Amino acid sequence: MVTNRKNERLIYLVFTMPATIAFFLVVIMPFAIGIGYSFVDWDGIVLNPMTFVGLDNYKRIFTDERFIASALHTLIFTLMAVVTINVTGLALALLVTSKLKGSNMARTMFFMPNLIGGLILGYIWKFILSDTFRSIGETTGWTGVFFNWLLDPLFALFSLVVVITWQMAGYVMIIYITGLQSVPDDLIEAAKIDGAGAFTRFFRITFPLIMPAVTVCIFYTLSNCFKIYDINLALTGGGPANATELFAMNIYNEIFSYNRYGYGQAKAIIFFFLVAIVTLTQVALTKRKEVQL
Amino acid sequence: MRKFVVLLMCLILPFSLFAQGAAESGAADAEGKVIIFQSKVEITEALERAAEDFTAETGIEVEIWETTGDDYRAQLSLRLAGDEVPTIFTVAAGSEAEMFAPYIAPIEDSEVNQYISSSLALMVNGKSSGVPYSVEGYGLVINTDMVSEADLENDETFLAALDRLASEGVNPFGLSQESYFLIGHLLNAPFAIMDDPEGFLADFEAGNVHLADQEEFQAFALLMDKIKEVAVNPLEVNYDRECGDFATGKTAMIHQGNWCYSMFSSYDSDVDMALVGVPLLGNDRLSVSVPYYWVVNSQVSEADRQASIRFLDWLHTSQTGMDYILNEFLFVPAVSNIATDSLDPLSADVAEAAGSGETLIWTTNLWPMNIVDTDFAPLAQEFFTTDMTGIEFVERIEDAYLARL
């Protein structure tokens, strides 16, 4: 009996250790070191002096207007983006699983924007949203919609939402497709026979059953949007006048442009806890909605 | 069958990882090894060929590390902390060289040192420590068919010329959205035309003087107002377009440097051009300096340091090396032993200005590090998208600058 339990524990370790060790060395350790750096004043050059300043870096954050503004922009951006990405992604998933002709092709097409990295996608979209939009506006006269979006603080933020939706909708579509496929056909058929309309079928049966996929997708998009950097850099560069400087960019600038390494780390840690609270609450909330088959 | 192939792939690939690991560990020998890390991607390819030639001649191994141009400094600070460090890297003079000072070794024992004029030397801890990369100069690139010398006489004639050009349907003054092209270089002018720019900066940083009270900055403010009034919004324009518009005659002048000549090459442009100073308070001098210095890492083994100095000497004093600098990197050489003859028109203007000594310094290197990217460019974006006036802009620049001290 004892050996059996020992055995069990050994098996547990064999299964979990490879993942945990790699994860610990690559993510947890550097993160812990980073926490250490958040208590010092340092410019990020190893040979330059490092002074311990205790919690000063953390205190400073709360009066840093640029950081607070950036936090607000990030929040607005993330909320909008998570909604648009998931609604679009789910709609696309429903569309391509609806047994229409050409859905295989369409699925591939929807997914393709993902294959280009964020930086390049950002640059290409920058061109579309500034040059092309302006020239469409000039020729059609619809200047209310078609103007250089990147020069308006609010529309520049919308641009980011549009581009990330474009990129990630195909991503989450795949996860939604996996979810939709696990919904048994006979359940839907039965509901059909009972006379339930398409909407009722979707909201009463399909949607609750794909809740695990919803949890995953929302969590995934939430964390990705909070962390977004490359599209931000390529599309708006934080402009106009820092109106679209999101969290990750603000932290990057702090560390590598202002050379305030410790302060940047402190921001990153505050950021981590904020985001962790938000996203984990979300997971807990949506998990509760999941139903067991 | 297919499954088998997939399985085989899965098994073989991971093992190829380790196969390479063993072969990689050839330790550096007594000869030393050179590792170069630099930001100018345009010369990477030629530099690699130069390195091969150098290795063929001397047997010293040279490795070149690449990065994208725009995150060079971040990458540099990371790489200097790393396991294997670059033995040669590049820094700008001023605040950047100060920050990396602990890593910068003196190069006074090098051969090339004697060809570095004292005005261009990079002094770290009182010792000559860097080989100037090239000479670059910026100012107004003018289309000489549209802009006359009389237009550049003083502020009034210049602003009037901008109005005239705008009424003729061309873009009178081109800037572009990239931080230094938007504001960084242009803002150098009012600082640098002061009688004693360094003294003024010291006074300014001490809080004794205000920018908006200086006539240099008042003239600058008027120019900014005029640009906003009559020129195409620079935020709508990127560097490619700025140069393209100039090459095709849609823009009468752009604020750029000699480096942009290469941009015109694919346009078969017949625009006659010249590089002139920004005519603030009648100024006619270009801003000419050295963008970067090659420096040798002080934290590497003596053998590696010697090898690195040998490489820099070879690049700047051997015939093959000098050929690379002139004909492959297309640099305006900054060391006195390399003769300049076949330069493009803009570079020739820079070389001439550098030779005469009648130039403006780059105060940009004396400003707090990266302030153009982090503060001035966002401010300029605000200036060009709101109704902020030129003088308000100058005041905001002062606030941003002082906040960084």
Added chain:
Amino acid sequence: MKTGRKVLSAAASVFMILLGLCFLIPLYIMVINSFKNRAELYMSPVALPTVLRIENYAEAIDRMNFLTSFMNSLVVTVSSVFFIVLFSSMCAWMLARTDDRKSRFLYFAFVATMLIPFHTLMMPLVQMMKWSREYLGIPVLNTRYGIVFMYIGFGMSLAVFLFHGFVKSIPVSLEEAATLDGCSRFGVFFRISFPIMKPTIMTVIILDIIWIWNDYLLPSLVLNGKELRTIPLSTSSFFGVFTIQWNEAMAGLTLTIIPVVIFYFCAQKYIIKGVVAGAVK
């Protein structure tokens, strides 16, 4: 009635394909511009090229050292993904099937750290690579196993999260039956559970391949040597401080994504099959 429905579904198909085409606009812009020269690019980035300048591709292949970089990317991506899938599925399965405090804690740690911004880990990682060689004698910088190991670490969070969610949705009955039949834990996992996880495995494979294939920052920290560079690193020389050589960069990028597109085409049908339903029934 029947023809009406046919028309409707045909219209829906057309709409879907049109929508799909809209999604391809960035790729279209990328491909057409890869055939232009600088002046043409400036004239109009949306217009079709007047002549197909194949030489952009030749130049890009040459400058990127394409074959070597391609092989490097392939080795790094495939090995990383292989280990990520193996380790994370094992770990997630065990965590999901053992409902105790340490499992929950471990799962929480995996998920929460997905939110750490990578930029803040760069400096510590670089320093740890140095310590690893100095104190442990294990070089990590400029080794393939080093970067693969790091990808395994960074890939765990999302993969464990995805697998964990999926395992929870697989009824335990199958596994219990197998255990009664005398199957060991390993047998249960590799014979029963792992095959059932196929849809999630495919999802993880696809997401991770795209991530690793396009990743720039991590390889830029770990791989310096020319002979080790991955594709994203080798495109860096197109991106200058202020200038980007768009035509060549676009050609290089087009070449870069072709393998991923091909892979995606091949893998598609595995995602489509509702493997779960089949296995449970």
